[in-house]
Amino acid sequence: MSAADILVVGTTARTLDPSRPTASAIAVRGDRIIALDDDAFALRGPGTDVVDLGGAITTPGLVDGHMHPLHGITSFDGLDLSGCSDLDDLRAALAGAVRGREGWVTGFGLDHNVFGGSPVTNHVVEEVLPDTPVLLTLYDGHSALASSTALARAGITGPRAFQQRARIVCDERGRLTGHLLEHAAMEPVRAVIPPTPDAELRRRLVDLLESMAATGLTGGNVMDGAARSLDLLTQVDNDTDLPVRLRLAPWCMPGDDLDGLVALQGRRGKRWEVAAVKFFIDGTIEGGTAWLEHADCLGQNTDALWLDTEEYTRAVRYFAAARVQTATHAIGDAGVRHVVDSFQGVDTRGVRHRVEHLETLPVDQVRRLVATGLVASMQPSHTAYTTADHSDEWSTRLGAERANRAWCCRDVRDTGGTLVLGSDWPIAGYDAREVLSFARLRRRPGTDIAPVTPEQALTGLMALEGMTTHAAIADGTESSAGRIAVGCRADLTAFTVDPVDAPADELATAPIRLTMSAGLITHRSD
Template sequence: MSTGLAALAPLAQRGERTSFTIRGARVFDGRTRTSADTVTVEDGVVTGIGSGLSPVPGAPVVEAAGGLVTPGFVDAHAHPVAAGVEALSLDLSGCDSRAETLEAVRRALSAGSGWLTGGGWRMSDFPGGVPTAAELDALDPASVRPVYLINADHHSAWVNTAALRLAGIGRDTPAPPGGVIERDGDGEPVGTLHESAMDLVSAHLPAPADAELDAALTEAQRRLHALGVTGWNDAIVGEYGGMSDALPVYLRAEAAGTLTMEVTCSLWWPRDVHDPEAAVQELAGHRFDRERLRTTNVKLMLDGIVESQTAAMSAPYCRCEQVTGVAEATTGTRYFSPAHLEEAFAAVQRAGFDIHCHAIGDRAVRDALDAFATLRARSGGDAAADHRHHIAHVQVVDPTDVPRFAQLGVSANLQALWAHFDEQMVELNLPVLGGERSRWQYPFGDMQRDGAHLAMGSDWPVSTPDPWQAIHVAVNRTHPTGARPEPLGPDQALDLTCALRAYTTGSAHLGRTRTAGRLAVGAPADLALASADPFALARAQIHTVRNLLTVAGGRLVHAAPSGRTTQ
């Protein structure tokens, strides 16, 4: 394999259209594993998929040695520009403990001035998932640099005393609607802000320069292309949590010809919308559908996350003050009333947008499904319409609601990597969910059996954007890095074909992509070459698969020299 990849590597650095042959491969075409063993590409276009095809004359030949060719992966739910900003600033996602996190922050504080921003810290590394301002203050005794660090989930922020003072947050500061200010026994803020409370500090952050945001997109494309990803759905395009609107960033890249991903943008539905029709009219001014960039769906965040007890539940969380510090029973946060959702969904669909919901708790999932049911009933079923509405995350789903995804034609946008016993699940989810609701988590298998349409994504930078890690968990419901070895709900595992389909054609369908996620003769090449054929591996070894070659929309964007993988 090394000769062909080595010849292609310099071309990949320039993102050129080129010709080559992959032979000795296995091929998954986006629907099924085929009998083909050869793929030919000429000037960026797929010219052959079959067995024993002649190589393209004069072009490099990549000997796949049984590796699997797939369509390029499409990440159905990611935040790439935000992830790129974090990767190029203070990236804490690689820290494996509280001590490592604090040491990384200490080094960053000593190396600069002004606001320190970044993210990626893990709630499971701190008692109750709540790091404190005191911990940050101890790293900078003079406390002259305000600090704002978003957690890996992007639903919480960790700030120091200087940042709290700048934002005027004290004992008497009320939490904004839908937000939580973590406090000590005396009512003083401790330094962790959840959901809309993050905005109290993020409003004071300096806006990043265009050059910084452009560099972030470039870095995001590089990292995801190295993993075989050729398209993504940016799950929040608008101002949120201290991040600037990414739409101008994408438009600049498209105009410059540097947008190598096929990007679908989810336009942000603010939490303070009072007039849905007016909000939709404003969003409609940003609606377009171009070859590499489109704004075809609207994102509504219906609730928060289980770890901070802000995911919306039908019954109160278990009272586990020793785990979360929350003494009073709560059912979480519902950002929108059922009446608002019904009105908003109707207005969004009339404007020609698809609807993209964040729903973690069983109450939020049901609210979304109820609103979709009302929308369907009021439109008379609308059988001929091409709506691609979807609910992302679907962590806790009442079993009675699972069949409704297929019945209503609502897709499930899965973040499969979360469906195992990692530290956050064991330490922060199970104790507050209790036994019954813990068994309701991530019902992927039941959704598949009921005939629901499935897509898959990473929610990067919340978790790794490597599709093979998510597929491993989807198939096994375990991961080698997990805190416990047994599977989480083994009956909810997906078969490998279904998981691959979800991460390619399934996600491409939701994003209305033109090329990404599809592999067909006569189309611009959009493909990834894996280091092995996962169908030939033991299921427990799927996580070992790595990406070697990526072609996006006809442009060669990644080749690992000598078969080595890079990220």
């Protein structure tokens, strides 16, 4: 056998391969692992790059189960408002805003809790930035706040009807509040914002993915993929290699061309591919657009995003018949129930269909989901938007009983289900170490705040599996990915601490020694 391209030594590898749980050396040629231990040392040649990790713990490469790097670089720019805790903070942030192209001010990360339980309105925006086109995306990505000038530029003068359940919010006197609920309502304003040049977007994307790789990420499931994004990825292919492999799921909204989305499957570049379709059965709790079995405390969150829920069922079954994976955003318990109902008796023929978020779910619905063969995809770091005492907007709307069912990660695992973990960046931070830590702590690492539903915490091994072996099961590559084994894809993450046994607070900031994605070293630190 010819020599290895890369030989990784000075490490203890947690292979997650039951037939060979540990290894001390890993030989890589091209994008594959070709040997382990003594067999790996034997493949060292004069041109082999020997990477000595100095005692680091190597695991299969981490994969983010749910992320939006393409949507994020185009729609989440301008002012970072994630540090605002009340309206005074928002005033101060807006006062320092720098106007962009054609005088626009944009921002992102605005928390519903800033409004203290009062309706979300553009009152503060109008006060600080009068006569200015402003669009602030709330942290959930499903709602935004627009100034009067921005609404006027978009030609919005009152409510509109949409093919999906979206709303341009007006107050009790019929006046526009600036609050835009769901993507269809936000799109008219986004459409009149001057677009960011492609060259700038390419730079943003590569910089972002390099930063992600430095936290140990080797791959990501991208839950979007508009036509412009695919063109952008093609352009990046001409310049460089993506630091993180991307698996894209373009959106399927009510009225979309199903045949066209099937035809899009398999479009690929050097390190990206279209391999699924993303649905939304509902919106968000805080926005009042999730689909719950019973209304929240404001009488909201009672409807699906699809006006005709049977149309959704027909659509996902169409893709199942075409052997195209679907991933459905379903936050409320009624939304999850409908997704599970839609797949009852469906021949998936080896394709693992997914449900994303599952924010409040009784254990009997967890059992139904697992029995149907659906994958649960959850984001542990979303617990940072809630509080153990239920004083936050999400918990207040739901009430204590439903808030106590928050992000039931452990129920999924204890029931025998496949659980994929991710960040949902830019909704939450992309740092893969934090995702692993949140899954174990149920609170922000490095703090002493009370954990949210601590009984749903995962073990260190379960958390690691959620970004490795279970991620591979979800996309049907478990025979060739998610493990450190001969013949598997050479995806490796090397930690300076043991990600299974080290304290979770320590793991969250522990340096990453090496990230390798399909044989390409994307991050290396002495």
